[in-house]
Amino acid sequence: MFENLSERLSGVFDRLTKQGALNEEDVKTALREVRVALLEADVSLPVARDFIKKVQSEATGQAVTKSVTPGQQVVKIVHDALIATLQGDGDPGQLKIDNPPAPILMVGLQGSGKTTTTGKLAKRLKERDGKRVLMASLDVYRPAAMEQLAVLGKQLGVDTLPIVAGQKPVDIAKRAKQQASLGGYDVYMLDTAGRLHIDELLMQEVEDVRNVVEPRETLLVVDGLTGQVAVEVAQEFDDKIGVSGVVLTRMDGDGRGGAALSMRAVTGKPIRFVGMGEKMDALETFEPDRIAGRILGMGDIVALVEKA
Amino acid sequence: VGRLLGRKADEPRRVLDDDMLEQLEELLISSDMGVDTALRVTANMAEGRFGKRLSSSEIKNLLAAEIARIMENVAKPMPIYSKRPQVVLVVGVNGSGKTTTIGKLASQFKAAGKSVVIAAGDTFRAAAVEQLQVWGDRAGVPVLTAPEGSDPASLAFDALTKAQEDGADLLMIDTAGRLQNRSDLMEELAKIVRVIRKVDPTAPHNTLLVLDATTGQNALNQVDVFQKISDVSGLVMTKLDGTARGGVLVALADKFGLPIHAIGVGEQIDDLAPFDPQDFAAALTGLDKT
Numbered sequence: 352m353f354e355n356l357s358e359r360l361s362g363v364f365d366r367l368t369k370q371g372a373l374n375e376e377d378v379k380t381a382l383r384e385v386r387v388a389l390l391e392a393d394v395s396l397p398v399a400r401d402f403i404k405k406v407q408s409e410a411t412g413q414a415v416t417k418s419v420t421p422g423q424q425v426v427k428i429v430h431d432a433l434i435a436t437l438q439g440d441g442d443p444g445q446l447k448i449d450n451p452p453a454p455i456l457m458v459g460l461q462g463s464g465k466t467t468t469t470g471k472l473a474k475r476l477k478e479r480d481g482k483r484v485l486m487a488s489l490d491v492y493r494p495a496a497m498e499q500l501a502v503l504g505k506q507l508g509v510d511t512l513p514i515v516a517g518q519k520p521v522d523i524a525k526r527a528k529q530q531a532s533l534g535g536y537d538v539y540m541l542d543t544a545g546r547l548h549i550d551e552l553l554m555q556e557v558e559d560v561r562n563v564v565e566p567r568e569t570l571l572v573v574d575g576l577t578g579q580v581a582v583e584v585a586q587e588f589d590d591k592i593g594v595s596g597v598v599l600t601r602m603d604g605d606g607r608g609g610a611a612l613s614m615r616a617v618t619g620k621p622i623r624f625v626g627m628g629e630k631m632d633a634l635e636t637f638e639p640d641r642i643a644g645r646i647l648g649m650g651d652i653v654a655l656v657e658k659a
Numbered sequence: 660v661g662r663l664l665g666r667k668a669d670e671p672r673r674v675l676d677d678d679m680l681e682q683l684e685e686l687l688i689s690s691d692m693g694v695d696t697a698l699r700v701t702a703n704m705a706e707g708r709f710g711k712r713l714s715s716s717e718i719k720n721l722l723a724a725e726i727a728r729i730m731e732n733v734a735k736p737m738p739i740y741s742k743r744p745q746v747v748l749v750v751g752v753n754g755s756g757k758t759t760t761i762g763k764l765a766s767q768f769k770a771a772g773k774s775v776v777i778a779a780g781d782t783f784r785a786a787a788v789e790q791l792q793v794w795g796d797r798a799g800v801p802v803l804t805a806p807e808g809s810d811p812a813s814l815a816f817d818a819l820t821k822a823q824e825d826g827a828d829l830l831m832i833d834t835a836g837r838l839q840n841r842s843d844l845m846e847e848l849a850k851i852v853r854v855i856r857k858v859d860p861t862a863p864h865n866t867l868l869v870l871d872a873t874t875g876q877n878a879l880n881q882v883d884v885f886q887k888i889s890d891v892s893g894l895v896m897t898k899l900d901g902t903a904r905g906g907v908l909v910a911l912a913d914k915f916g917l918p919i920h921a922i923g924v925g926e927q928i929d930d931l932a933p934f935d936p937q938d939f940a941a942a943l944t945g946l947d948k949t
């Protein structure tokens with residue numbers, strides 16, 4: 352029931368002229384369909400618009416490889432431009448965790464996957480990097496949120512800060528910092544309650560936490576299925592508390608992941624990890640080409656042009 | 660519409676032309692309505708008005724009226740049947756707000772004088788049972804549980820048997836979050852439904868799919884697949900207290916026509932409201948409600 356871009360474009364391609372270089376009209380025609388594909392992949396509207404404009408000027412006049420059509424050529428150009436935008440500098444999997452104990456602050460909207468990702472990252476740090484990790488839940492609001500992290504800690508063999516009923520998030524953060532120093536931990540991870548980017552009280556609260564611990568990394572955890580609101584969320588979190596990277600969850604679903612492009616294009620923050628399931632080992636380092644392929648949904652055409 | 664068209668005399672007018680239509684489409688797309696539905700809605704709204712001079716509040720009113728018209732058909736509270744216990748199965752992808760919505764609904768039904776029982780069918784996620792137990796306490800409703808890792812279908816079976824014995828009015832069954840493309844987990848859900856039907860062939864009487872308003876176009880796939888697997892009878896959209904406007908509901912109304920029972924507007928127990936097409940349309944188009 353959902354037409355993909357390949358199907359959409361196949362009709363358009365046939366109408367394009369088959370000359371040596373991409374003329375402006377060809378590019379425009381193909382990009383109209385690409386724009387729709389980006390929007391259907393949940394790329395935010397202003398980002399899709401800017402992106403199309405950029406590709407339009409890049410593509411016009413480019414030589415077309417003999418064995419492919421101009422439409423296919425445009426798709427390949429779009430694909431490469433997507434990767435270029437998504438790609439951050441440096442290794443996304445390399446967290447700043449020198450100067451022990453290094454605090455990592457996890458933030459995001461309600462239900463985005465913060466607690467699960469906290470567990471996954473702790474496991475990764477422990478097993479891949481041999482770090483001693485302490486996890487602490489600052490979620491004093493959601494029922495059983497602290498228990499959830501404690502259960503994960505037990506499953507993973509990662510310590511969690513003992514729960515003290517009635518303590519405020521900032522005080523829990525201070526206690527975590529102290530315990531991390533005294534206990535000789537390399538990293539301490541602060542899982543926070545889900546909050547709306549427009550909730551001033553709760554945004555202030557996490558700002559206070561940030562000021563207390565001065566995190567080495569502040570990771571914004573975003574649902575990979577997020578729609579047009581992704582940009583606003585990322586911008587607000589970054590403006591108010593400063594984000595050092597993004598984790599995209601639920602990419603094991605069949606969402607197209609356009610939020611990744613939106614957030615990256617607007618905030619310039621690197622996407623670090625991708626959540627690929629509910630289990631503690633379902634975390635992967637971000638790979639721009641894989642997400643680019645998903646957003647565009649035209650792996651077949653890209654492969655064709657690459658071979659030509 | 661005449662009432663909605665209360666025009667402000669001093670407002671500048673603009674011709675309803677292609678440029679204007681494109682701007683309106685974009686307004687709708689940025690609410691997650693999706694391209695196709697946005698095109699259709701603006702086209703319907705423009706019919707017979709193309710080339711006319713309208714003020715921006717008139718245009719927004721017309722657009723809101725068109726959306727409200729589509730949504731009117733699907734705005735329906737969750738039906739209550741005479742069947743006891745009425746079984747309400749709650750399904751959806753991970754983190755959409757199923758457990759919280761059950762707590763809110765249980766509280767509402769309790770306040771309406773119903774005897775309610777909740778079954779903690781998420782036997783998978785860490786502390787999911789404890790979370791639901793807190794909601795049960797808040798709502799003043801008992802929560803039936805099974806150990807972590809046990810079969811949710813057998814819990815559903817036991818819970819329904821017990822609810823029958825106890826003569827409860829309503830049994831609400833929470834389920835673990837699952838992405839609709841995970842066929843193994845969808846089969847687990849299908850099994851829950853099959854097992855419930857062994858006890859009562861007419862159950863579940865309501866299957867509520869809980870959607871997160873921040874979700875984009877994937878909500879269409881979610882409804883499509885959950886409906887196939889578990890006979891979804893109605894939708895609840897959560898997190899409309901954020902800035903996501905839930906435009907995908909319009910596309911869903913268009914494609915599936917499933918009733919929308921309620922919306923989640925916060926994390927507190929009273930933060931569940933009926934779905935109001937006029938309010939929804941006004942918020943979606945950015946219409947000033949005053």
Ligand SMILES: Nc1nc2c(ncn2[C@@H]2O[C@H](COP(=O)(O)OP(=O)(O)OP(=O)(O)O)[C@@H](O)[C@H]2O)c(=O)[nH]1
Pocket residue numbers: 459460461462463464465466467468490493496543544545546572599600601602603604625626627628629633753754784836838
């Ligand atoms: N399929 C899938 N599910 C995920 C992923 N990450 C998290 N989840 C699930 O999403 C749901 C919510 O995850 P949590 O970690 O509790 O989310 P949170 O952001 O801590 O939620 P709050 O604390 O309530 O704001 C749970 O059911 C998780 O198992 C992922 O990458 N894939």
Ligand SMILES: Nc1nc2c(ncn2[C@@H]2O[C@H](COP(=O)(O)OP(=O)(O)OP(=O)(O)O)[C@@H](O)[C@H]2O)c(=O)[nH]1
Pocket residue numbers: 461462493545547751752753754755756757758759760781784787834835836837869897898899900901922923924925926930
């Ligand atoms: N702002 C807001 N938050 C909500 C709303 N409904 C639920 N939440 C929050 O969203 C998060 C996830 O809610 P849950 O009820 O745990 O979601 P779930 O679908 O049961 O999650 P899983 O069982 O892990 O799949 C929690 O932090 C809730 O407090 C709502 O209407 N508005």
Ligand SMILES: [Mg+2]
Pocket residue numbers: 465466467490496542543544545
């Ligand atoms: Mg959490």
Ligand SMILES: [Mg+2]
Pocket residue numbers: 757758759781787833834835836
């Ligand atoms: Mg739940």
